[in-house]
Amino acid sequence: MNIPKQRIKISLAMVMPALVSLSILMTMSIMFYIQYKNEKRSLYNNTMSLNLSSAQKMAVTIEALFSGMRQSLRASANNPAIEASAASDQKELQVIFDLMLQSSPYFNSVFWADQAGTIRVVSPVGNNLNQDRLKTEGTTEALQERKSYISAPYRTPAGRWIVLASEPIFDSSGKYHGMIGGTIYLEENNILHRIFGSGAGNGKESYSYIVDSGGRLLYHLDKSRVGENVSSNVVVKRLMGGESGMQRVMNTHGDDYLAGYASVTMNGWGIVMQTSVSSILADVDRNLEEQLRSMLFPIVLMLVIAAYTAARIAAPFTRLYKLTKSVAAGQTVSSEEFRPHWNREADQLNHIMRAAAESLAKQTLSLQQEAVTDPLTGLSNRRELERCLDSWEALRDPYAVLMLDIDHFKSVNDTYGHQTGDQVLKLVAAVMSDDVPKGAVCSRFGGEEFVILLRKHSMDEAYRLAERIRNAILISKTPYLLPLTVSIGVSLYPEHGRSREDVFQAADMALYRAKNEGRNRTIAGVKSA
Incomplete structure (x- = not known):
């Protein structure tokens, strides 16, 4: 005799803590996930903003730095003591340049080269500058320029990377006497x-x-x-x-x-x-870990209380268990289902589960809305348009198709940019939405093309509506202060075709005619044979 196996039965006193644990874990997981994403995004943006601010301040500092360099060199180039000492006392000239280097915070070395590129004096002495004639890329260019000069970085014959700043020297008669230069040794302390x-x-x-x-x-x-x-x-x-x-x-x-x-x-x-x-991620992880540690005790305490409460009042939770199971199965549960209860703990859980169900319902509704909506214009997308057509055709309801295309839209994008193009698309969508009757379906069909579906409308009604929309767009204020025009093709089901494809092709051909006949007009489709 076969004895049926006994299924394991779990008491509600055990199920309830398990469900509470699951609810807490799911809620915590969602909360921490959202917080983690938001905190990471916020830290990313803040960090980049701070880095941009630092870079901009450093750029301003460099501007001030090179202005100071030029002023320092210009003052030295105009110093009459240099010209006087050059003709009489080389030692005194060396003292002047040593003092110039010591008093200037900008350069690793300073020198005077005459118009032929010969070094007259350099400080510090013995820094391996060519004592016969300057032949490096930066110095040669500076001598030829005969004006304020800052070089690109270049490598000297000794293998040292240098940036050169220089000022020309002219005497009172305007005769060129070379330049005073200051160098920054990029690989050394500078x-x-x-x-x-x-x-x-x-x-x-x-x-x-x-x-x-x-x-x-x-x-x-x-x-x-x-x-x-x-x-x-x-x-x-x-x-x-x-x-x-x-x-x-x-x-x-x-x-x-x-x-x-x-x-x-x-x-x-x-x-x-x-x-x-x-x-940045390490900081976010540390913050999350700290929050988890700080919440560990409250979570454990909540579980203990839930287990104790479930053991005492198992019966009131039977209904909550069933409702929670329905929510977990993806079924829609009305907030009225979570009725108040005389038991305080059960009533509190009722409130929590009601809030969770409402939040889930809102999220589901939002996702459903996003699935059928064009994100830029807020109109229906092609998926929603196809769903409406399926419904109407199943009922054999006649309908009109208005296929609308923005004239010269590519030139708007090319001339004013895609942001302006997006504003134009939104403008057209807004005018359409304001002018269509209740029950009409406005959809962005692709790019700058739109479709309006009108249930149980005649050709005259559809044509008048198309013209009203076209004129409303024509007089609308555009973001680039020029008039905006559209071309529209109109077709009917089943007059222009027994299939959806034929009706849309008739509207498309009418739109094509409107384009060819000069744009900014509405053309009705030709009935099928």
């Missing part, structure tokens, strides 16, 4: 390291760097990288184009960073301040 070193970040997690107009590194925490060409970096490319801004970027080593960048107008240099994404 003015850039002294100014930006303290605010350059903390290494791999956050750091700044400076590039020239050609994308070559002028300043970096890793001095061995000075002179490296990083023009392939997306941010550096933007800086080379004179842009400033912020964005997420992969650096040349493949690391993920949040960058703020600013260009320096005076010399085309660019400043980048960036923070690693991994460090």
Whole structure:
């Protein structure tokens, strides 16, 4: 004799704590997930904004720095003591330049070269400058320019990366006597390291760097990288184009960073301040972990109370269990189903579950709305349009199709930009929505093309509505202050075809005729044979 197996029965006193635990865990998971995403997005935006602000301040500092350099060199170039000492006392000239270097915070070395490029005096003495004649790229160009000059970074014959700033020397009669130059040794301790070193970040997690107009590194925490060409970096490319801004970027080593960048107008240099994404995520994870730890005891306490309460008042929770099961199964549960109860704990849980059910219903409704709505215009999308057609055709209801296309829309995008184009699409959608009768379906069909479905409308009614919409659009105020026109094709079901495709083709052909006949007009479709 076969004895049926006994199914395991679980008491409600055990089920209720389990359900409460599940509800708490689900609610906590959703809450922490949303909080994690929001906090991460907020930290990303704040970090990039702070980095942009830092980069802009550094750019202003560099502008001031080079203005100071020029003023310092210009003052020295106009110093009559230099010309007087040059003719009489080389030692006194050396003292003047040594004092110039000591009093100037800008340069690693200063020198005077005559018009032929011969070094007359240099400080500090013995810095390996060519004592016969200057032949490096920067100095040669500076001598030829005979005006205020700041060089791009170049490598000297000794292998040192240098930036040169110079001012020409003219006597009272206007005769050119060479230049006074100051050099910055990019790979050594220099003015850039002294100014930006303290605010350059903390290494791999956050750091700044400076590039020239050609994308070559002028300043970096890793001095061995000075002179490296990083023009392939997306941010550096933007800086080379004179842009400033912020964005997420992969650096040349493949690391993920949040960058703020600013260009320096005076010399085309660019400043980048960036923070690693991994460090931001680490902060978010730490915050989340701390919150979880702080909530662990309340969660445990809630579970204990729920178990005790369930053991005492199991019966009132039977109904809540069934409702919760319905919600978990995706069924719609009315908030009225969660009726108040004499038991305080059951009543509180009623309120919580009612709020959860209402929130879930709102989210479901929102998702359903998003699934059938065009995100830009707020009109129905093609999925909703097809659903309406299925419903009407199943009932064999006649309908009219108004196919509307914006005239010269491509030129609007090309001339005024896609943001203006989006505003035009929204304008057309708003006019359509305001003018159509109740029960009509307005849909964005694709690009700048729209479709209006009218249930049980004659051709005269549909045509008049099309003309009203066309004229309303024509007199509407556009974002580019020029009139906007549309062309419309109208067809009917079943007069213009026994299938959906035939009716839409008839409307499309009518629209095509409207375009060919000069645009800004409504054309009715031709009935099928």
